Every structure is written in C-alpha cells, then in structure tokens.
Amino acid sequence: MGGKVNKLLLPLDGKPVLTYVLQLMEISPLIKGWVLVVPPDQLNVFFHLAVEKRECKKLLKVVPGGVRRQDSVWAGLQELPGQTKVALIHDGARPLARTEDIAKVVEAARQWGAATLAVPAKDTIKEADAGDFVGQTLxxxxxxxxxxxxxxxxxxxxxxxxxxxxxxxMVTDDATLVEALGRKVKLVMGSYENIKITTPEDIIVAEALLKKRELTYMPRVGIGFDVHRLVVNRPLVLGGVIIPFDKGCEGHSDADVLLHAIIDALLGAAGAGDCGRHFPDTDYRYKDISSLILLKQTAQIIHNAGFSIENIDAVVVAQAPQLISYIPLMEENIALTLGIEKTLVNIKAKTTEGLGYCGRGEGIAAYATAFLHVRKQGCCFKGDEV
Structure with missing residues (x-):
C-alpha cells in the first residue's frame, strides 16, 4: 500500500487486519489445524501476534514465505499433516471472509477436487492492446x-x-496452477464484501462493512441439550461439582451433562458447531477430562468469534439426587470459568414426576439457553473438518 508497515498489520477498526483472519481460522470447527506463512524478515512479529497475543490454539506453525506467492503456498503446504484431506488457501489480506465461505468452498472441493470463491463481474471488462487502446470487450x-x-x-x-x-x-493463484494441469476448478459464489486490502481506501470500506455487520448481528441465542446414562462406579459431576450419589453419568469425559448442554448453547449462539465437533469422544485428550476445562476453551472460542455472554439459563432434569443445595456452587463455577458475573448464570433442577428415562433413574438430562452479544465481527458456521 505504499507504506513501510505490512498491510496485514495495519489497524482495521482498532485491530490488525490479520487478526480477523486469525479469528476465522480459530472459530471454524471445520479447520483442525492451519499454517501461517509470513515474510521471513517479520517472522517474530507475526509469531507474537498469532501465538503470544492472540493465543491461536489451532495454529500448527508460523513459517517464512518465499519470493513468489506460490513459493509461500508451497512452504505452507509442506507443513500440513499427511492425513489432510482438503487444503484451504486463504489470503491474509481478505479479513472479511466468513466461515460459511469456508463451508461452501470446501464442500465444492470435496465434490469436484478443486474450488474457488468468486463473484460475477459487475463492470464491463476491456482487454487492452499494446498501445493501451481497447483490444476487445470481454x-x-x-x-x-x-x-x-x-x-x-x-x-x-x-x-x-x-x-x-x-x-x-509460474502462476498468480492456486486455481490457475490446477487449471494448467487440465483440472476443472468449480466456481463458488462468494460475497462482494470479501474485499482484498490493497489500497488505503480499502481500509475505509472494510471498516464500514464491519460496522454494518455489528448492526446486523446483535443478539444471538443458542439452545443446548445433553443426556447421559447413569451407571455405578462413576462420580456424578454437575456444573463442576461432585454430587454425593450411588451412580454417576457415563461418558468419555467427566460426563458433566449440565456443562455439555451449556457448551452446546454457547457454540450454537455463536454459530460455531457443537460440543462433539470441538471435543469429540474419539479424542483421547478428552478422556476423563473436567468439563470445566472444555467450558473454558469454549469461552475462548466465543471470545475469538467476537461475542460476549449476556445470559445463561439451564435446567437439570433428574429424579434423584436433590440438587438444590449444590446449585449456587454450580453457578459460581460456571461464572468463574466463563469470566462473567454470577448473576448472568441461572441453574434450575427439575424432576419428571417419575416419567421417562429420567423419572426411572436411568439417566440425567440438561437443557440450556445462551444469549450472546456481538462485540465485533461475528462468524457463522456449518461444516466438518479440513
């Protein structure tokens, strides 16, 4: 952009341009790991931004790029795990891409092998001749x-x-390289808001679009539900509190059914998937883990997505044991873990008067709702894994 400062570090609504892309990579449950490729002489600067300041958990590595764009992409590709199915390439100078953009282009790549976001041209395109006269109209x-x-x-x-x-x-983008090998690249409808920061005027436009998003996505509400079977020889953990009882909930983690419902509600309100996508029961890292840790990680996901928590309301459905005396500690645990006031968390306990699996003492269920408020740019998402 004509200045000495890298355009990815220029302020956009008070944050570096690249910060919005970091948020996008982190919030999307589609992406399990990603590589940041940066100018070699600024490796430490970008490492500080992504790892030390933003604490990007999914970031696999920060690597130096090359002289050409394709050299940089090649450097990043070599750092991806060998079991990667779909590789996603994104320009750090496009801070307004959304998680639904990722979902659409990945879905198309899975079907066709190669896909790119694109938008139809609005203006008439002229091809110039050697003398800068119109050679032809496309x-x-x-x-x-x-x-x-x-x-x-x-x-x-x-x-x-x-x-x-x-x-x-030599090519200018990855789609062109794939085309050169005779492979068709599917065009996927993008958004005219997904602009590339190239000139100072682009910053002004991007800030206006961000403010528009803030006004568009104010309140967000999510609903969560979970149920676990009661079994012997397991502790009963609800809201991070160990409840004296002769049975406990069966599960991969500590099976805290209340926290799992709250996690689902928070992720749902942020449009960021669900508990199973972020903390799958096939991952040994979560074996017998405290769900308070999972809730803490969920809070970081919510924060990175640009949301603040306004309210959590939940109900635990169990015929036994009686939970009323433990509810204040549950609320305190949840509020402390999420970094919010205790008054923003409300927990209730109900029986089913002997009806259903909860009434028969076969399991415990929990329902939760979460209300989020957009602080900055929010993200919505649907998808699987890249």
Whole structure:
C-alpha cells in the first residue's frame, strides 16, 4: 500500500487486519489445524501476534514465505499433516471472509477436487492492446472475479506443486496452477464484501462493512441439550461439582451433562458447531477430562468469534439426587470459568414426576439457553473438518 508497515498489520477498526483472519481460522470447527506463512524478515512479529497475543490454539506453525506467492503456498503446504484431506488457501489480506465461505468452498472441493470463491463481474471488462487502446470487450456474463479461500484435494495440490516446481511454471493463484494441469476448478459464489486490502481506501470500506455487520448481528441465542446414562462406579459431576450419589453419568469425559448442554448453547449462539465437533469422544485428550476445562476453551472460542455472554439459563432434569443445595456452587463455577458475573448464570433442577428415562433413574438430562452479544465481527458456521 505504499507504506513501510505490512498491510496485514495495519489497524482495521482498532485491530490488525490479520487478526480477523486469525479469528476465522480459530472459530471454524471445520479447520483442525492451519499454517501461517509470513515474510521471513517479520517472522517474530507475526509469531507474537498469532501465538503470544492472540493465543491461536489451532495454529500448527508460523513459517517464512518465499519470493513468489506460490513459493509461500508451497512452504505452507509442506507443513500440513499427511492425513489432510482438503487444503484451504486463504489470503491474509481478505479479513472479511466468513466461515460459511469456508463451508461452501470446501464442500465444492470435496465434490469436484478443486474450488474457488468468486463473484460475477459487475463492470464491463476491456482487454487492452499494446498501445493501451481497447483490444476487445470481454463478455461480462462469463467473467468471474476470483477470491479466497480456495480449496483443493490436498494430494492433488501437492502433485500440482511438484509439477510446477519441476517445470518452472509460474502462476498468480492456486486455481490457475490446477487449471494448467487440465483440472476443472468449480466456481463458488462468494460475497462482494470479501474485499482484498490493497489500497488505503480499502481500509475505509472494510471498516464500514464491519460496522454494518455489528448492526446486523446483535443478539444471538443458542439452545443446548445433553443426556447421559447413569451407571455405578462413576462420580456424578454437575456444573463442576461432585454430587454425593450411588451412580454417576457415563461418558468419555467427566460426563458433566449440565456443562455439555451449556457448551452446546454457547457454540450454537455463536454459530460455531457443537460440543462433539470441538471435543469429540474419539479424542483421547478428552478422556476423563473436567468439563470445566472444555467450558473454558469454549469461552475462548466465543471470545475469538467476537461475542460476549449476556445470559445463561439451564435446567437439570433428574429424579434423584436433590440438587438444590449444590446449585449456587454450580453457578459460581460456571461464572468463574466463563469470566462473567454470577448473576448472568441461572441453574434450575427439575424432576419428571417419575416419567421417562429420567423419572426411572436411568439417566440425567440438561437443557440450556445462551444469549450472546456481538462485540465485533461475528462468524457463522456449518461444516466438518479440513
């Protein structure tokens, strides 16, 4: 942009431009790990921003880029795990991409092998001749302006880069490289708001779009539900409190049914998936883990997505034991873990008068609602894993 400061570090509504992309990578449950490729002479600066200041948990590595864009992408691709199915390439100068953009382009890549976000051209496109006169007018209805993220079969993209490096082929984006090998790239409808920060005027436009999003996405409400079977030889943990009882909830973690419902409600309100996506019961790291730790990590996800918690209301459904005396401690645990006032957390306990699996003492269920308020840019998401 003509200045000495890297454009990714320029302030956008009070935060560096790259911060919005870091948030996008972290909030999306589709993305399990990602690599940040940066200018070699600013490696420490970006490491501080992403790791020390923003505490990006999914970030695998910060690596130095190359002279050309494709050299930088190649450096990043080599750091991804070998079992990666889909590789997503995103430009750090596009801070307004959304998680639904990731979902759409990844879905298309899974179906077609290669996909890019793009938008139809609004203006008439002229091709210039050598003397800067109009050489020809291109048919606008066939012109699309490509954006990022772009998504590809990881193995196919690796093969394409091996070929490009061997043959000395130079391209301006990854879709062009794939096209050069004769592979079709699916165009996925993007958004005209997904602008690239290139000039000072782009910062002004991006800030206006961010403020529009704040006004558009004010209140967010999520609903959570969970149920666990009661079994012997397990402690009963509810709201982070060990309840004296002859049975406990069966589960991979500590099976805290109340906290799991609250986690689902919080993630649902943020449009960030659910408990199972972030903390799957197939992951040994979560074996017998305290759900207060999972709630703490959920709070970070909510914060990174730009939300603040306004209210949590939950009900535990159990025929036995009586829980009323433990509720104040549950509320205190939840509020302390989330970093909010205790008055914002309300827990209730109900029986079913002997009806159903809860009434028969076979299990315990919990329902929760969460109300979030948008602080900055929010994200919505649906998807699986990249």
């Amino acid at each position: 048919p606008r209805e066939k012109i699309w302006l490509t954006q990022t993220p772009q998504a590809f079969s990881y193995q196919f993209l690796l093969e394409a880069y091996f070929w490009a490096n061997k043959e000395g082929v």
